[in-house]
Amino acid sequence: MALIQAENIRKDYQTGEVSVHALKAVSFEIEPASFVSFVGPSGSGKTTLLNLIGCLDRPTGGRLTVADTDTIALDRKQSAAFRGNTIGFIFQDFNLIPVLTVYENIEYPLLMVQNTPAEERKTRVAALLKAVGMSEQKDKYPDQISGGQKQRVAVARALVTNPKLVLADEPTANLDHGTAYMVINLMKKMRDEFKTTFIFSTHDQKIVGEAEIIYSLEDGELKDRQVQGGNNNG
Amino acid sequence: MGNLFKIAVRNLLRYKRRTLLTASLITIGVVFVLVFMSVSGSFKNMMIGQITDSMLGHVQVHHRGYVASIENLPLNLNLKADAVQRVEAVLHDRTDIAAWSPRIKFGGMFSNFAETTNIRLNGVIPEKEFATVPLLSSRIIEGGKDLKRGGILIPELLAKGMKVKVGDVVVIVATNKDGSVNGKQFKVGGILQSVTGPGGRDGYIHFDDAVEVLRMEGPEVSEFAIRLKKFDGLHGFTAALEARLAQELNKEGKPIFEVHTWEQLSPFYNVARMIDVMTFFIKLMLIAIVLISITNVMIMAVYERIREIGTIAAIGTLPGTILSMFVIEGFCLGIVGAVIGNIVGIAVVSFINLSRITFNFGMQQGLVLQATTKPADLFIISATVIVVSVIASLQPAFKASRMEPIEALRHV
Numbered sequence: 001m002a003l004i005q006a007e008n009i010r011k012d013y014q015t016g017e018v019s020v021h022a023l024k025a026v027s028f029e030i031e032p033a034s035f036v037s038f039v040g041p042s043g044s045g046k047t048t049l050l051n052l053i054g055c056l057d058r059p060t061g062g063r064l065t066v067a068d069t070d071t072i073a074l075d076r077k078q079s080a081a082f083r084g085n086t087i088g089f090i091f092q093d094f095n096l097i098p099v100l101t102v103y104e105n106i107e108y109p110l111l112m113v114q115n116t117p118a119e120e121r122k123t124r125v126a127a128l129l130k131a132v133g134m135s136e137q138k139d140k141y142p143d144q145i146s147g148g149q150k151q152r153v154a155v156a157r158a159l160v161t162n163p164k165l166v167l168a169d170e171p172t173a174n175l176d177h178g179t180a181y182m183v184i185n186l187m188k189k190m191r192d193e194f195k196t197t198f199i200f201s202t203h204d205q206k207i208v209g210e211a212e213i214i215y216s217l218e219d220g221e222l223k224d225r226q227v228q229g230g231n232n233n234g
Numbered sequence: 235m236g237n238l239f240k241i242a243v244r245n246l247l248r249y250k251r252r253t254l255l256t257a258s259l260i261t262i263g264v265v266f267v268l269v270f271m272s273v274s275g276s277f278k279n280m281m282i283g284q285i286t287d288s289m290l291g292h293v294q295v296h297h298r299g300y301v302a303s304i305e306n307l308p309l310n311l312n313l314k315a316d317a318v319q320r321v322e323a324v325l326h327d328r329t330d331i332a333a334w335s336p337r338i339k340f341g342g343m344f345s346n347f348a349e350t351t352n353i354r355l356n357g358v359i360p361e362k363e364f365a366t367v368p369l370l371s372s373r374i375i376e377g378g379k380d381l382k383r384g385g386i387l388i389p390e391l392l393a394k395g396m397k398v399k400v401g402d403v404v405v406i407v408a409t410n411k412d413g414s415v416n417g418k419q420f421k422v423g424g425i426l427q428s429v430t431g432p433g434g435r436d437g438y439i440h441f442d443d444a445v446e447v448l449r450m451e452g453p454e455v456s457e458f459a460i461r462l463k464k465f466d467g468l469h470g471f472t473a474a475l476e477a478r479l480a481q482e483l484n485k486e487g488k489p490i491f492e493v494h495t496w497e498q499l500s501p502f503y504n505v506a507r508m509i510d511v512m513t514f515f516i517k518l519m520l521i522a523i524v525l526i527s528i529t530n531v532m533i534m535a536v537y538e539r540i541r542e543i544g545t546i547a548a549i550g551t552l553p554g555t556i557l558s559m560f561v562i563e564g565f566c567l568g569i570v571g572a573v574i575g576n577i578v579g580i581a582v583v584s585f586i587n588l589s590r591i592t593f594n595f596g597m598q599q600g601l602v603l604q605a606t607t608k609p610a611d612l613f614i615i616s617a618t619v620i621v622v623s624v625i626a627s628l629q630p631a632f633k634a635s636r637m638e639p640i641e642a643l644r645h646v
Contacts, residue, residue: 056548056640077552084550091643095545099244111237113550157549 001068002029003164003197004053009062011048011220022048024220025062030199030213032164035191037211038201044217046201047169053199054087054167055079067164084113088158088196090168090187094150096142096157103129103138106156114161128156131193132186148179152186159190166190168200172207184210238555242562245535256531257570260619263523264575265582267615270516272583272605277593278509280601281502287369288429289436290496291335291459293472295321295479298492300456301499307339307354309411312454317490320482321458330471332463333365338444339456342408344388344437346396353392354436355406357444366461370426370438376400377424385423387438393425400425406439410448418447468495520615521622524571528564528626536560536630543634544642557635564627565620572616583607 011023051057110116132152172180216224300311338357360381377400407417479491497503591603
C-alpha cells in the first residue's frame with residue numbers, strides 16, 4: 001500500500017484579481033521507505049506540493065492520502081497532531097529553535113508534541129545524536145555550530161519521533177556542495193536505518209542524482225518520473 | 235509545563251535589554267503603588283486611630299435624634315436611667331467590645347475669675363473613658379494622667395488663652411435642661427493637647443461632677459462611646475448592635491436609640507475615603523503600565539519569532555501549547571516585576587521609616603510617619619500584576635497560536 005496517494009491535486013492562489021495555478025491536477029504514489037526528490041525550476045510547484053503533503057496547506061481540489069489518512073478532512077488541530085505523529089520536517093534554513101541546545105532541539109518533538117516519557121526520550125535523542133554525529137555538540141546552541149551541523153540536527157529532530165515520512169524543502173540550498181552531499185547521504189543513511197520515507201525538493205542537479213526516484217515538475221505539472229539505481233520502491 | 239517555563243525564561247533572556255526595561259517599568263509601578271499604599275494607608279490608619287482613640291471611640295450610641303442636634307448638645311435628648319440600663323445590658327452581653335464609656339456632654343461657661351469663655355465638656359467615668367479612648371491619657375501634656383472628682387482637664391488652647399495652669403481653680407457654670415443655672419469650682423488637673431476633629435477641644439470632668447453641675451435627679455447619659463476588640467469588625471458589630479437596639483422601643487412604639495460609627499460622626503471619614511479613591515486610581519495606573527508594557531513586548535516577541543512559531547507549528551506543536559508559551563512569558567515578566575517591585579518597595583518603606591519623616595495633622599505637630607506594608611497589600615499588588623500580565627499576553631499569544639504554519643514559515 002502506498003504511503004502517499006495523490007489524485008489530481010490542484011492548488012490555486014488568488015493574488016488580487018489574478019488566479020495562479022500552482023499545481024494542475026498532479027497525481028502520483030510514493031511507497032514507504034522511498035528516497036524521493038521533486039525537482040524543477042523556481043515556481044514549478046515543488047514547495048507547494050511538499051506543503052500539501054505535509055498538511056501545512058490544503059489543496060484546492062483532488063484527493064490526497066498520507067499514511068492512510070485523508071489529510072484534506074483534517075481540521076487545524078488534527079492536522080497539527082497528524083504532523084506531530086507522522087511527518088518530520090527539514091527546512092532550508094534549518095529552523096532550529098535558538099533558545100534550545102542541540103540536545104533540546106532534537107528532544108523538542110518528543111517533549112512538546114508527543115509527550116514521550118523521559119527515559120525513552122533520553123534513549124532516542126542519544127541514538128539520533130550518535131547517528132548524525134552530533135553527540136559532542138549536544139550542549140551547544142544553534143548559533144555555536146556550523147550550517148552543516150545545524151542541518152544534521154534538523155535531520156535528527158525530524159527523525160526523533162520515528163515518523164513515517166520526512167519532508168525536506170531545499171535542505172541543501174544554504175550549504176556548500178561538500179556539506180550538501182554529506183547531509184543528503186545522512187538522510188539516505190537514516191532512511192536505510194529507520195525505514196523512513198524521505199521526500200526532498202531541490203533544483204541542484206548534482207544533489208538530485210542522489211535520489212532514487214525523481215519527479216520533475218514544471219509550471220505546476222508533473223512532467224517526468226525517473227527511477228535511478230539503489231533502493232527503488234517507487 | 236516546566237519545559238514551557240524553561241522556554242519562556244530563555245526567550246525572555248534572549249532579549250535581555252527589552253526584558254530588563256519591561257521588568258523595570260513594572261517594578262517601578264509596583265514600588266510606586268506599594269510605597270503610596272503603605273504611606274497613605276499608614277497615614278489613614280494613624281488619622282483614624284487618632285480620631286477614634288483620642289475622642290470618638292469606634293461606635294457611639296445616642297438617644298434617637300441626638301446626633302442631628304449634636305452641635306447644641308441638647309440635654310433634653312440625654313438617655314434617662316431606664317434607657318441607660320437597657321443599653322448597658324446590651325453592651326454587657328457583647329463579647330466583641332473591649333470597653334465602653336458613658337458620657338454626659340454639655341456646654342458651659344469657663345471662668346478663671348478674671349475672664350470668662352465658653353467650653354464644651356464631657357462628664358466621664360475616668361477608668362471607663364481611658365479604656366475606651368486610650369490615647370486620651372497621652373493627650374494630657376501637663377498634670378496628672380488621671381481625672382479625679384473636682385478636677386477638670388482643659389484643652390491646651392483654652393489654657394493658653396485664659397492663662398490657666400495646672401492646679402489653678404476655675405469655675406464652670408452650666409444651664410441645666412430646666413433652664414436654671416448652676417456653678418461649681420474645679421481644680422485644673424491637666425492640660426489636654428488639642429486634636430483635630432469633633433470633640434478635639436472639649437474639656438473633661440468626672441461623671442458625678444457633671445451630674446452635680448447639671449443638677450440631674452438621676453444619672454443621665456448623652457452618649458455611650460464603644461471600643462471594639464477588633465476594629466475590622468466595625469460594620470458587622472454596628473449592624474448587629476443596631477438590630478438589637480432597634481428592638482428597644484419607647485411608649486409610642488418607636489426606637490429609642492441610634493447607633494453611629496466613627497465614620498458617620500467624623501468629617502475625616504471623607505479624607506479616608508479620598509485616600510482610598512486615590513489608591514484605587516494609583517492601582518489603575520499600575521494596571522495600565524503593566525497592560526501596555528507587557529502587551530507591547532509580547533506583540534514584539536510574536537512578530538520577531540513568526541518563523542519560529544511556524545517551525546514549531548509545522549512539527550506538530552498544538553495551538554494551545556503555542557498559546558501557553560507566550561502567556562507564560564508574560565506571566566514570568568509579571569512575576570519578575572512583582573517580586574523585584576515588592577522587594578524594592580519594602581526597602582523603600584523601611585528607608586522611609588528609618589528616616590523618621592514627620593508631618594502635621596491638624597493641631598498635632600511632628601507626628602512621625604510610620605509606613606507599614608501589609609502582607610495583604612503585597613499579595614493584592616502581586617496578584618494584580620500577574621493577572622494583568624497574563625491578560626496582556628493573551629492577545630499576542632492567541633495571535634501566535636492561530637498563525638498558519640505555512641504563512642509563518644514564509645515570513646522574512
